[in-house]
Every structure is written in C-alpha cells, then in structure tokens.
Amino acid sequence: MSVERILEGLARREPAALARAITLVENQRDGFERVLSHAHGLLGRSGARRIGITGPPGAGKSTLTEALIQRFRAQGLSVGVVAVDPTSPFTGGALLGDRIRMESVSLDPQVFIRSMATRGAHGGLATTTEEVADLLEAFGFQRIIVETVGVGQTELDIARTAETTVLVLVPESGDGIQTLKAGVMEIADLYVVNKSDRAGADKLRQEVEVMLGIRRGNAFRHVAPHHAQPTRSDRRTGGSQQSDSWEPPVLATVASTGAGVDELAAALDRHHAYLEASGQLGERRRRRLADRTRAVLERGVRRWLVEATRAEELLRQRLDEVADGLRSPYDVAAEILDQVKTGVVK
Ligand SMILES: Nc1nc2c(ncn2[C@@H]2O[C@H](COP(=O)(O)OP(=O)(O)O)[C@@H](O)[C@H]2O)c(=O)[nH]1
Ligand SMILES: [Mg+2]
Incomplete structure (x- = not known):
C-alpha cells in the first residue's frame, strides 16, 4: 500500500489503512514521517x-x-x-x-x-x-x-x-x-x-x-x-x-x-x-513535543549517517587498528565525525 493510499484510507477511517500505517511507522519505511506529520495535524x-x-x-x-x-x-x-x-x-x-x-x-x-x-x-x-x-x-x-x-x-x-x-x-x-x-x-x-x-x-x-x-x-x-x-x-x-x-x-x-x-x-x-x-496538561505537552522533535532529529541524523555517508565503511576499515590496540574507539569516532563534517566522507 503506497503512502498516498494509506493517507486516503486514514481519511476514510479504514481500519486496514490504520494497521498499514502502524506497520509503516514501526518499521520506519519510506514515507513514515509523512504519515506521522499528517497525523500530527x-x-x-x-x-x-x-x-x-x-x-x-x-x-x-x-x-x-x-x-x-x-x-x-x-x-x-x-x-x-x-x-x-x-x-x-x-x-x-x-x-x-x-x-x-x-x-x-x-x-x-x-x-x-x-x-x-x-x-x-x-x-x-x-x-x-x-x-x-x-x-x-x-x-x-x-x-x-x-x-x-x-x-x-x-x-x-x-x-x-x-x-x-x-x-x-x-x-x-x-x-x-x-x-x-x-x-x-x-x-x-x-x-x-x-x-x-x-x-x-x-x-x-x-x-x-x-x-x-x-x-x-x-x-x-x-x-x-x-x-x-x-x-x-x-x-x-x-x-x-x-x-x-x-x-x-x-x-x-x-x-x-x-x-x-x-x-x-x-x-x-x-x-x-x-x-x-x-x-500541567499544556506544560507536559510542550515538553513532550520538544522531546519528540529532538528524538526525530536524532533519529534522522543517525539514519543519514548510516545511509547517506560512508561512515560505516570507514569504521570497518579502521576496526583492525582499534582491535590491534593502535587506536582507540574515540580517535576513530572523532576522525569519522570530522570527515563527515568537512564533507570528506559523503
Ligand atoms: N487472582 C487474580 N488474578 C488476576 C488478576 N488480574 C489478572 N489476573 C491473572 O493474572 C494473569 C496475568 O494477567 P495479565 O493481564 O496477562 O498480566 P500482564 O502481564 O501484567 O499483562 C492472568 O492469568 C490473569 O487472569 C486479579 O486481580 N486477581
Ligand atoms: Mg500484558
């Protein structure tokens, strides 16, 4: 079921569309944030x-x-x-x-x-x-x-x-x-x-x-x-x-x-x-929204780091040196982060 189809189904209050939407969100499949953004409204x-x-x-x-x-x-x-x-x-x-x-x-x-x-x-x-x-x-x-x-x-x-x-x-x-x-x-x-x-x-x-x-x-x-x-x-x-x-x-x-x-x-x-x-209802809500935005941001950064950059590949390359005691996980992480920041690792 496409994201469009799910959104249409949700608008028509079809339980099957709700079930699909939940699966989409649970598995963080493509378009899940679109569905959630729509739901938020x-x-x-x-x-x-x-x-x-x-x-x-x-x-x-x-x-x-x-x-x-x-x-x-x-x-x-x-x-x-x-x-x-x-x-x-x-x-x-x-x-x-x-x-x-x-x-x-x-x-x-x-x-x-x-x-x-x-x-x-x-x-x-x-x-x-x-x-x-x-x-x-x-x-x-x-x-x-x-x-x-x-x-x-x-x-x-x-x-x-x-x-x-x-x-x-x-x-x-x-x-x-x-x-x-x-x-x-x-x-x-x-x-x-x-x-x-x-x-x-x-x-x-x-x-x-x-x-x-x-x-x-x-x-x-x-x-x-x-x-x-x-x-x-x-x-x-x-x-x-x-x-x-x-x-x-x-x-x-x-x-x-x-x-x-x-x-x-x-x-x-x-x-x-x-x-x-x-x-407190309003206060708690604001706090939850802030927490949520942070969580979504962190999740997005993590996904981007893994999917859109070669950070994982670089990590694998450096792992031998870490295992051999030549470098620490902190050195390697700092190096990877540096390269990601400066755009060397894309
Ligand atoms: N004696 C007794 N048994 C209960 C009571 N509430 C639940 N149970 C039983 O305790 C077991 C576990 O219940 P369940 O609702 O699945 O617990 P959960 O793991 O906390 O969700 C089941 O066999 C219930 O029937 C109660 O108030 N008194
Ligand atoms: Mg239970």
Missing part, C-alpha cells in the same frame, strides 16, 4: 487522553486494560490500545467470563488493539510507541492506553509519553517494590495494587503508601502554606486534590473480576482534571 481534536500502564510481567496489566476498555465503551468512548508486551496477549479474561460480550468487544470497531514489535526498535522504542499512539489518536480514538511490561527506565519512558502513568503492582511483585524503593517509580501518577484478592495485598498497599509518604515528607513542593495538609485517608483515596499538587492515590483492584475498576476510572478522570486545572 489531526491531534487534539477529539479530546483524546493517553494512559500509560506499566508494571512487572503478570501483574494483570492486560486484564486491567480490558476492564478499562469495557468501562470506556460503556461511556460511549472509543479506545485504542498499544501493547508493548510480547509476553501476554489480550485474552478477554477481564470480560467477566462472558464469551459473547468478549466477542462483541473484539469485533467492536470502536476498539483497536495493537501489539508492538519490540525487536529492532533500538533505543527508539519510546518514540515509536508514542508515534503509534499518535496514529490512534489521529484516527479518532478517544482513549489511548499504552501497556508496557517492566519496571525499568525504558518502560517508564514509554509510559511517560502518556498524560497519566499508572503503575500496577501485585502482592508477589518483589521487583516492583524494590524499584519503588530505589525511586525509579516516583513519577507514576496512580498506583494500583492489583490481585487484591490475594494475601499480602493490604500490606503492599500500606508499604507503597508509606513509601510515597516518605517521599512527600522530603519534598517541599507538597507543603501548601494556605491549606491544611490532606489527612491520611484523603491521600489514600486521592480524594482531596488541590489544583497545584497531586497526591498519587494507591488503589486496590481485582482486574479479573472488575472490582476497583470504577475507582480507577474515577482516579484517571481526577488526574486529568488536575492536569487541566494546574496547567
């Missing part, structure tokens, strides 16, 4: 919101995503999902065991689920994921969920391309709590203790709350001179939010039965309202 029209869901494997992220899809559909909202998680497919397990309803969701044209290929997207995975989310938004989906597996920096970078980041932990997720302790997870906007039907869920919830409490205790930004500090129970429910600060709530869910999902959806709404009221 269509963003922000349908009041779309992006939600990033991350957490350790098996935490129930996909199950939770399915439950949210149902919830959003019941509100008449269309939902696009990007799953950067090769390990767990969407099974329909959250649909309360109702096969008929599950089918009706998977055949629902207002729901589009796409799994991302993670191989090959070296380093640029966060950018590519965000670009795929752009395509979904441009297509008209009103809620976009990005599911990523893991609790490391990469997963977080991906989840952070969303407006609201949800970290899903489970009683057995030792990893998650360790990372949390290490401070990597501080940027989640909402914490969910899923599998709250299991032993240890309450304890985990308390642990997470204590940890967030410690973090808040150390951070002066939470000291609001004209207001009383929210009480402990306010914090727990995320109930009392001032427009200038957000206290991440710690919610309990059982994704497989849908318990707690209404509260999660309500917390997502509250966070969005907070982002709007505080002006």
Whole structure:
C-alpha cells in the first residue's frame, strides 16, 4: 500500500489503512514521517487522553486494560490500545467470563488493539510507541492506553509519553517494590495494587503508601502554606486534590473480576482534571513535543549517517587498528565525525 493510499484510507477511517500505517511507522519505511506529520495535524481534536500502564510481567496489566476498555465503551468512548508486551496477549479474561460480550468487544470497531514489535526498535522504542499512539489518536480514538511490561527506565519512558502513568503492582511483585524503593517509580501518577484478592495485598498497599509518604515528607513542593495538609485517608483515596499538587492515590483492584475498576476510572478522570486545572496538561505537552522533535532529529541524523555517508565503511576499515590496540574507539569516532563534517566522507 503506497503512502498516498494509506493517507486516503486514514481519511476514510479504514481500519486496514490504520494497521498499514502502524506497520509503516514501526518499521520506519519510506514515507513514515509523512504519515506521522499528517497525523500530527489531526491531534487534539477529539479530546483524546493517553494512559500509560506499566508494571512487572503478570501483574494483570492486560486484564486491567480490558476492564478499562469495557468501562470506556460503556461511556460511549472509543479506545485504542498499544501493547508493548510480547509476553501476554489480550485474552478477554477481564470480560467477566462472558464469551459473547468478549466477542462483541473484539469485533467492536470502536476498539483497536495493537501489539508492538519490540525487536529492532533500538533505543527508539519510546518514540515509536508514542508515534503509534499518535496514529490512534489521529484516527479518532478517544482513549489511548499504552501497556508496557517492566519496571525499568525504558518502560517508564514509554509510559511517560502518556498524560497519566499508572503503575500496577501485585502482592508477589518483589521487583516492583524494590524499584519503588530505589525511586525509579516516583513519577507514576496512580498506583494500583492489583490481585487484591490475594494475601499480602493490604500490606503492599500500606508499604507503597508509606513509601510515597516518605517521599512527600522530603519534598517541599507538597507543603501548601494556605491549606491544611490532606489527612491520611484523603491521600489514600486521592480524594482531596488541590489544583497545584497531586497526591498519587494507591488503589486496590481485582482486574479479573472488575472490582476497583470504577475507582480507577474515577482516579484517571481526577488526574486529568488536575492536569487541566494546574496547567500541567499544556506544560507536559510542550515538553513532550520538544522531546519528540529532538528524538526525530536524532533519529534522522543517525539514519543519514548510516545511509547517506560512508561512515560505516570507514569504521570497518579502521576496526583492525582499534582491535590491534593502535587506536582507540574515540580517535576513530572523532576522525569519522570530522570527515563527515568537512564533507570528506559523503
Ligand atoms: N487472582 C487474580 N488474578 C488476576 C488478576 N488480574 C489478572 N489476573 C491473572 O493474572 C494473569 C496475568 O494477567 P495479565 O493481564 O496477562 O498480566 P500482564 O502481564 O501484567 O499483562 C492472568 O492469568 C490473569 O487472569 C486479579 O486481580 N486477581
Ligand atoms: Mg500484558
């Protein structure tokens, strides 16, 4: 399918064209930036919101995503999902065991689920994921969920391309709590203790709350001179939010039965309202656009360096000298860069 044909198909809202566009972007084939540039012009029209869901494997992220899809559909909202998680497919397990309803969701044209290929997207995975989310938004989906597996920096970078980041932990997720302790997870906007039907869920919830409490205790930004500090129970429910600060709530869910999902959806709404009221929605958007432009520029430079210059060839020529200890990788890189800059290597 040519780029023209894809653009026409997207204008006619053909799901097949959307699928092709996503593949084009994932593989960075010729014309992918044209499609993305076009899509960019269509963003922000349908009041779309992006939600990033991350957490350790098996935490129930996909199950939770399915439950949210149902919830959003019941509100008449269309939902696009990007799953950067090769390990767990969407099974329909959250649909309360109702096969008929599950089918009706998977055949629902207002729901589009796409799994991302993670191989090959070296380093640029966060950018590519965000670009795929752009395509979904441009297509008209009103809620976009990005599911990523893991609790490391990469997963977080991906989840952070969303407006609201949800970290899903489970009683057995030792990893998650360790990372949390290490401070990597501080940027989640909402914490969910899923599998709250299991032993240890309450304890985990308390642990997470204590940890967030410690973090808040150390951070002066939470000291609001004209207001009383929210009480402990306010914090727990995320109930009392001032427009200038957000206290991440710690919610309990059982994704497989849908318990707690209404509260999660309500917390997502509250966070969005907070982002709007505080002006952060616009701020975060500007920051993302700057990050994106930089990422696209870097990607372009890298592609140009590899495809349009003889840098790689020169590298191969010099490799023996490096291997023999005659030169360092830094010398060689500097030489190549110099030659590229002065146009000796074209
Ligand atoms: N007991 C229990 N099992 C759950 C819950 N949520 C999900 N599961 C199960 O946990 C497994 C992993 O779920 P999945 O959504 O694929 O996890 P993901 O890897 O985080 O996407 C599946 O067998 C789910 O049915 C829950 O709240 N309680
Ligand atoms: Mg999953």
